[in-house]
Amino acid sequence: MTEHQVGPEEFLTPGRDAARARLLHTSLRALAQGGAGPVLQEMAEEVLSGRMGLRECLNAGAYAEALAREATAAHAEWERMPAAEREHHAAEARRLLGTMREDEGPGLR
Template identity: 45%
Template structure:
């Protein structure tokens, strides 16, 4: 997919109910699937097709090979999720919340554009030591 056009977060917000952070997380997950040999050929192909914009995610789910492969992965994940002890479940849920918060912050940082000051944000002082 190196020279191909790739969809952006906005192309997935219909799937995520308008949640930009979840759309970004979904796009990043699709990118990982597209690169992962562990995902298996059908999921890799589906991810590449969706990321290229040749097919929408909803449309992809109507293709038997993709739906079956994804269904198997979801079932595996569900079994693993249900087997988690409560403390681990809570830890993973908190980790997921932090991840989505980080995606939201990343989106906000992009909207703000490049910082006009030193790393860590704009300075509150000018060169003469006077507060702006």
């Protein structure tokens, strides 16, 4: 029996459309696979199970530290990229969000 997981609709908030909610859900599912380390894996599992909210995670010391560490590393990697590569990645992200918005239809999945 698999554990209950919240769906992308749980991440809809004012200012976050359905496409961004789905993208956040997908990102949490990827973190839950463990690629960013055991602390963020546990955090993602807690959020996806509904035991913790995202805001709670930002106030939990170990989770907040791991998130800050990963965000700092990602920002440093972004800054090291040539401008053309950064623009390529930004354009790809805009394209992905646009595609997700076009696919929204009546539901979130």
